[in-house]
Amino acid sequence: MIYGVSLGPGDPLLITVKGLQVLQKVDRIYYPGSLPGSSYSLGILQHYNLDESKFRGMFLNMSDDREQAEKTYSETFQEMLADYNNGLDIAFVSEGDISFYSTFAYLLKHIQQHKLDVEIIAGVPSFLLGAAAHQLPLAVLNEKIAILPRAKNISRYLEEFDTVVLIKVRSVLDEIMPFIKDLNIVYCERLGTPQQFITTDINDLKDREIPYFSLLILKKV
Numbered sequence: 001m002i003y004g005v006s007l008g009p010g011d012p013l014l015i016t017v018k019g020l021q022v023l024q025k026v027d028r029i030y031y032p033g034s035l036p037g038s039s040y041s042l043g044i045l046q047h048y049n050l051d052e053s054k055f056r057g058m059f060l061n062m063s064d065d066r067e068q069a070e071k072t073y074s075e076t077f078q079e080m081l082a083d084y085n086n087g088l089d090i091a092f093v094s095e096g097d098i099s100f101y102s103t104f105a106y107l108l109k110h111i112q113q114h115k116l117d118v119e120i121i122a123g124v125p126s127f128l129l130g131a132a133a134h135q136l137p138l139a140v141l142n143e144k145i146a147i148l149p150r151a152k153n154i155s156r157y158l159e160e161f162d163t164v165v166l167i168k169v170r171s172v173l174d175e176i177m178p179f180i181k182d183l184n185i186v187y188c189e190r191l192g193t194p195q196q197f198i199t200t201d202i203n204d205l206k207d208r209e210i211p212y213f214s215l216l217i218l219k220k221v
Helices: 017-025 040-047 066-085 104-113 126-134 155-160 173-180
Strands: 002-006 028-034 055-060 090-094 118-121 145-149 163-167 184-189 197-199 214-219
Touching (some): 028 040, 028 066, 066 090, 066 104, 090 104, 104 118, 126 197
Parallel strands (some): 028 055, 145 163
16 A cells, blocks of 8 residues: 655644554655755654654755656656555655645656555645634635635735635745735744744745745735
C-alpha cells in the first residue's frame, strides 16, 4: 500500500491519529523538501521519534522550472515503485493537507497510472489553523470563500466573495497592498511552529521579510 499522509500545518500535534498510526507502521517514509536539503515536513516527522532509516527525501528547487520538477517526481516515483514491488508499505507525507497544493499530487498521477493501491489521509490546512489561532470564523450562513495562490489582481474576488484567503503571498505582497489596505486582514506565517507570527495590522508587513509559509485572510469591513 502507498499512503499519502497529511502532517498538518506545522504543529506536530495537528497530525491526525490515523496519519500518525500509518507513519508508525509503514516500511518507508518519503518526505518533500527544498534544495539544498531543507524540509518543513522532516521536523514534524522527527518530533515522533520515528525510525529515520525509513526516511527518504525528495528535494526540489523552489522555482517555476517544471521540467526539472517533473524529472524529480518521476525519479522519486520509480524509487517508490521499487519499494512497492518489493512488498513494502510506503508513506509520502506533506505539510498541511496532502490534497491541497501538495507535491504529492504529481506523484499520485504516476501511482494511478500504474494502478497501485493507494490511500490518502486528510489533514489540517494552514488557513484553517490561521482562522482558529485568531478565533475568526471563515464563513457563516451563505458567505462565499475564495482561496487564491500568488494572486496579483484580486479586486474582482473581493467584490464577489465575503472572505478571500491568499496563499503563497511572498512574491505578490507589494502588488496587492493597495487592494487590501481598507479590509480586515489576518496575516499568518509559519503557523504551528515556535516562529509563528500573526497580525491584523497591515503596517506590520511594510518592511517585513515574508517567508514562503505565509498567508493572508481578507474579510470585508
